[in-house]
Amino acid sequence: MKRITSLLQVTEADRGAFAAIGNFDGVHRGHQRVLEMTRAAAGRLGAPLAVLTFEPHPREVFRAGEPPFRLMNAEARAHRLERVGVDILYQLPFDKPLYGLTDTEFCQSVLVDGLGVRGVSVGADFRYGKGRTGDVSTLTAAGAQFGFAVEVARLLGLERGPERVSSTAIRKALSDGEPRKAAAMLGHWQRIEGPVIHGEKRGRKLGFPTANMDISAIHQPRYGVYAVLVEVVTGRYAGHYHGVASVGVRPMFGENQPNIETHIFDFDGDLYGEHLSVGLVEYLRPERRFAGVEALIAQMKEDSAAARRILVATPDPYRPVAEPD
Known part of the structure; x- marks a missing residue:
């Protein structure tokens, strides 16, 4: 193009x-x-x-x-x-x-x-x-x-229900933590794209290394944890992966700059500066504080297991599971 x-x-x-x-x-x-x-x-x-x-x-x-x-x-x-x-x-x-x-x-x-x-x-x-x-x-x-x-x-309506397909309706679905509803209107998963930036590297210390991306300039989806489909667009690791991502302001650590931290399953490579495309598939839970690091790690393990189960049942990485005809 x-x-x-x-x-x-x-x-x-x-x-x-x-x-x-x-x-x-x-x-x-x-x-x-x-x-x-x-x-x-x-x-x-x-x-x-x-x-x-x-x-x-x-x-x-x-x-x-x-x-x-x-x-x-x-x-x-x-x-x-x-x-x-x-x-x-x-x-x-x-x-x-x-x-x-x-x-x-x-x-x-x-x-x-x-x-x-x-x-x-x-x-x-x-x-x-x-x-x-x-x-x-x-x-x-x-x-x-x-x-x-x-x-x-002509303007396009959803096959089920009166709501018209529009960016406004898609934003509402994302704000409500309904990425599949957004995907049905988009015709593809809502993807957050951009370069991987340096973070505090806490995830690596916890055993869950993450690729961090700034989301401050786009509409904020509901803060929380998502099962995600990841495309590494550039670099030696270019390809498609499964993962789990946290979207929000990291209340556990008292930070307030919105970002997305994506843990890619079974992956060990340096992605700093590479372009990522992270597709939001399913909302798992809201952001929250934990009593301590051990409780956080236990929850991250549960989140990862849940995301793996969901993504295994998501056969096509390019289209929503329930996209209307």
């Missing part, structure tokens, strides 16, 4: 794609519906499949200071989009020159002059342009005016 982060980087070879437009936070099943529609349209035209998204997320610009809400950072989003077969990712800076464009100016300057799109796909609730004045009707009119096709995907 080619990744373009500025209109100035666009070459003639990068023009003429059929592009799905949106933030694609989580790359959930609603997003995947848009991508599949885009793939079909691109195939009919013999055009590359592209995604047009923005960084930072517009909400981070207009509602700065609110708690972190993103399901994934830009690197994780790019990783997921590449996995679903996107050819080109246009990840444009969401800055004042861009968000100051009217809906007509956006279509002219970005879609036509900047990217030369053959067509675009959006969700039915898509809004764009200064003051969010643009919608699917104005986009369709712009397509007719400027000569690009427009496809609109």
